[in-house]
Amino acid sequence: MFHPRVPLVAALVLSLFGTPAVADRPNILVVIGDDIGWKDYGCYGHPSIRTPNIDALAAAGLKFTNAFLTTSSCSPSRISILSGRYPHQTGAEDLHMRLPAGGVFISTPLRKAGYFTGHMLKTHYGPNGMKQFDWYGKGVKEFGKFLDKAEAKPFFMWVGFRDAHRPYKAGALKPPHDPAQVVVPPFLVDTLSTRRDLALYYDEIGRMDRDIGRLLDELKKRGRFKNTLVVFLGDNGEPFPRAKGTVYDSGIGTPLVVCWPGQIAAAGVHNGLTSVIDLAPTFAEVAGIRKPSTMVGRSLLPVLKDPSQPGREFIFAERNWHNADEHIRCVRTRTHKLITNAYLDRPFGHPADCSRSPSWKDLLAARAGGRITGDQLQIFRVPRPAVELYNAARDPGEFHNLADQPASSGIRKRLEQALETWRQQTKDFPASRRRRADNVDRVTGVKFTRTIGPQVKEGKPKPLR
Incomplete structure (x- = not known):
């Protein structure tokens, strides 16, 4: 009331x-x-x-x-x-x-x-x-x-x-x-x-x-x-x-x-x-x-x-299904950001409107022709890192992953603890609980159906028809 x-x-x-x-x-x-x-x-x-x-x-x-x-x-x-x-x-x-x-x-x-x-x-x-x-x-x-x-x-x-x-x-x-x-x-x-x-x-x-x-x-x-x-x-x-x-x-x-x-x-x-x-x-x-x-x-x-x-000391954000299924979580401070990725064996799943754009096609062409930079190549890399850590103050583009750097172990631990506490307090679901089939090709960016697959709990998603 x-x-x-x-x-x-x-x-x-x-x-x-x-x-x-x-x-x-x-x-x-x-x-x-x-x-x-x-x-x-x-x-x-x-x-x-x-x-x-x-x-x-x-x-x-x-x-x-x-x-x-x-x-x-x-x-x-x-x-x-x-x-x-x-x-x-x-x-x-x-x-x-x-x-x-x-x-x-x-x-x-x-x-x-x-x-x-x-x-x-x-x-x-x-x-x-x-x-x-x-x-x-x-x-x-x-x-x-x-x-x-x-x-x-x-x-x-x-x-x-x-x-x-x-x-x-x-x-x-x-x-x-x-x-x-x-x-x-x-x-x-x-x-x-x-x-x-x-x-x-x-x-x-x-x-x-x-x-x-x-x-x-x-x-x-x-x-x-x-x-x-x-x-x-x-x-x-x-x-x-x-x-x-x-x-x-x-x-x-x-x-x-x-x-x-x-x-x-x-x-x-x-x-x-x-x-x-x-x-x-x-x-x-x-x-x-x-x-x-x-x-x-x-x-x-x-x-x-x-x-x-x-x-705020921390802000939190997430990514779930948007044409492609993801389970990504992040925590950010004024200076650093930590990201966790669940589906490491697949390239990142862009929204379909992004991957239909001329800008996406130019990226594909540059990659095929060997004209792509390391920063631009990151979105195509497989397997993806389970954890990403960036110094947002020094690296605003978030291109240099510090997660495995010994010098960054302290801030990584702090942010991992903050993210886990937030997930528990807000009752976030684990990546294993549910999946939804993609309706866009993660490599080419082509949306192959308008159908949105059902969520499947504790199992693999059924293929779209």
Whole structure:
């Protein structure tokens, strides 16, 4: 049961932010990009991607520089954020799994507390998730209709953008980004077709930014912007090889910008470790309601008030079935990351949209022609290491595995203990418990069927037909 009465600690914090009454509680607008990299915005230092509206939010609010997702897979990530639980806790850890009966999104206690709740565009969480909102809209242009419906009530709005999910085509943004000006990450091959692929991706980010501006303009026109907590983030990494679907920073790192006029100081920066598992509890505290007992995160309100506060000691993430089955877990500190892999005899299973891309085809061609670098070759290696350990501060690309280095034995032991404790506390399942058949070829990247195989417990998965 959710009590409208505010707990003492929450009341003290909320009094500092001036939200004492239901009518005065802030609106909450969450905008989440689809398949967007964590540093691909002007405010995060990207030299060529045009994101004026996101940059303006960061200038007016708080930018998190070390924010991380709980997984790098579309539906499991969104369900995790909305429920405040890790994917393996939600019962929807695999791609396309629906939120089970009994799963609770933050929209439900907010609605009980008097909020008018809505979501737009991409959902990807199934009927039980859909029914936990009062309103649904198919496009940004309908935001005004939602505000009309909300009337004077505080609102919670979740905008699930489809940008920058593949497939791409020219014309998403005018003028388009110049392939000559893109930044090719070291895990991709620097070819014209890869540059064009990246430029189209940039265009989709630019289009999303334009639509974010339209949402904000509507709020300002109606005089509701100043009492709205705006949060911008992504659901998983950019849709390129060794990014989306991985637990490298390129996969689980996310932009996180929070703007709340008059409550959060402008141009703030928080460099501490942050997990999106903490967003739902933050929304609960902002709204003056008790955090649901199912949520495992903690409120970020103290950090919003004082960005100099330290962040988390550890963040945790996982990868399960996403076109190919995986059981990968990771723990990260400010300086190091440890990854455990279960299926060592197979190459890494990329999401199908990544392995259909021109960038993937260029990697295959470079490998066949002997023109590939050691860093680019890592995603093809078999057997894979059971444990990976990286010094993220010195090796941000996570290319140099230190797991077997004697000098790294101390940090490896510490992180292995932290990961095991987290797995026990969150009741994570072992790799041996269940498997699901792949529907994409791990070597060629070809998706050979749209069928999703059943989970098979304590055994080998049946072949797809």
